[in-house]
Amino acid sequence: MGRGTMGAGAAGMKPVRDSPASILPLALDGMGYAVAGKPLLSDITLRIETGRRLIVMGANGAGKSLFLRLCHGLIDPTTGRRLWASGEGRAEAQAMVFQRPVLLRRSVAANLDYPLALEGLPRAVRRETVARTLDRFGLNALAERPARLLSGGEQQRLALARAWAMRPQVLFLDEPSSALDPSATKIIEEMVAQFSSEGITIVMTTHNLGQARRLGEQVAFLHRGRLIEHRPAAEFFAGPQTPEARAFLAGDLIW
Numbered sequence: 001m002g003r004g005t006m007g008a009g010a011a012g013m014k015p016v017r018d019s020p021a022s023i024l025p026l027a028l029d030g031m032g033y034a035v036a037g038k039p040l041l042s043d044i045t046l047r048i049e050t051g052r053r054l055i056v057m058g059a060n061g062a063g064k065s066l067f068l069r070l071c072h073g074l075i076d077p078t079t080g081r082r083l084w085a086s087g088e089g090r091a092e093a094q095a096m097v098f099q100r101p102v103l104l105r106r107s108v109a110a111n112l113d114y115p116l117a118l119e120g121l122p123r124a125v126r127r128e129t130v131a132r133t134l135d136r137f138g139l140n141a142l143a144e145r146p147a148r149l150l151s152g153g154e155q156q157r158l159a160l161a162r163a164w165a166m167r168p169q170v171l172f173l174d175e176p177s178s179a180l181d182p183s184a185t186k187i188i189e190e191m192v193a194q195f196s197s198e199g200i201t202i203v204m205t206t207h208n209l210g211q212a213r214r215l216g217e218q219v220a221f222l223h224r225g226r227l228i229e230h231r232p233a234a235e236f237f238a239g240p241q242t243p244e245a246r247a248f249l250a251g252d253l254i255w
């Protein structure tokens with residue numbers, strides 16, 4: 001893990017709120033999503049366990065982004081159920097980061113502060129949290145820069161740092177490094193691995209098979225809106241059980 005890149009460790013980082021009850025595991029029970037009667041996701045049943053790293057894979061249009069959006073609660077299932085252990089997936093216990101980060105037209109520091117303020121945290125706690133987050137992720141030199149003028153890699157680092165500062169129990173990542181070069185991708189992977197080592201549950205889509213191998217503990221493979229494999233990553237990569245997943249992995253080798 002690139003300590004130099006990441007700055008100071010998490011030791012001493014105070015949670016922004018008292019230890020809340022776990023919202024996980026998340027059980028999806030026959031979950032589906034249809035638009036105008038057309039099913040886009042069908043009959044998804046799986047459990048997302050506390051502290052795991054689940055990689056969601058599949059070809060373009062397989063339903064990966066919809067899957068994340070449904071889990072996170074941006075949209076609701078039209079069939080089946082999404083059941084958090086806590087009853088509700090409290091918004092403050094989850095975060096989502098997209099392929100293209102959604103940043104405010106403000107400084108880097110203000111982008112970190114904003115969601116903390118929305119949470120109603122006192123100014124002193126916010127100031128300390130922002131300072132520690134900047135320090136931890138090597139963002140000090142960028143603190144006063146307009147966030148939207150950062151490079152793509154810096155913007156994504158900020159988006160992940162901002163999510164982390166909220167101390168989520170589960171982080172949904174939708175192709176967080178697909179627009180980035182290899183060195184920026186490496187930093188994003190290091191951040192994800194650190195979050196995971198702190199106990200944050202990771203649910204992530206990626207088209208990068210190397211990344212899926214490096215970060216995945218479990219793989220959920222979607223094909224045309226259906227979950228056709230859900231297994232430990234090592235088993236999945238050693239021998240996918242379905243012809244669709246085999247073809248997908250073979251395609252990557254040919255590429």
Ligand SMILES: Nc1ncnc2c1ncn2[C@@H]1O[C@H](COP(=O)(O)OP(=O)(O)OP(=O)(O)O)[C@@H](O)[C@H]1O
Pocket residue numbers: 035040058059060061062063064065066067
């Ligand atoms: N609101 C919507 N209305 C109609 N169709 C939709 C809607 N949202 C998504 N779709 C369709 O559902 C399918 C799955 O979309 P989704 O974005 O989840 O795919 P994906 O696996 O993330 O693909 P990619 O790898 O290209 O990002 C696609 O065919 C998409 O066009």
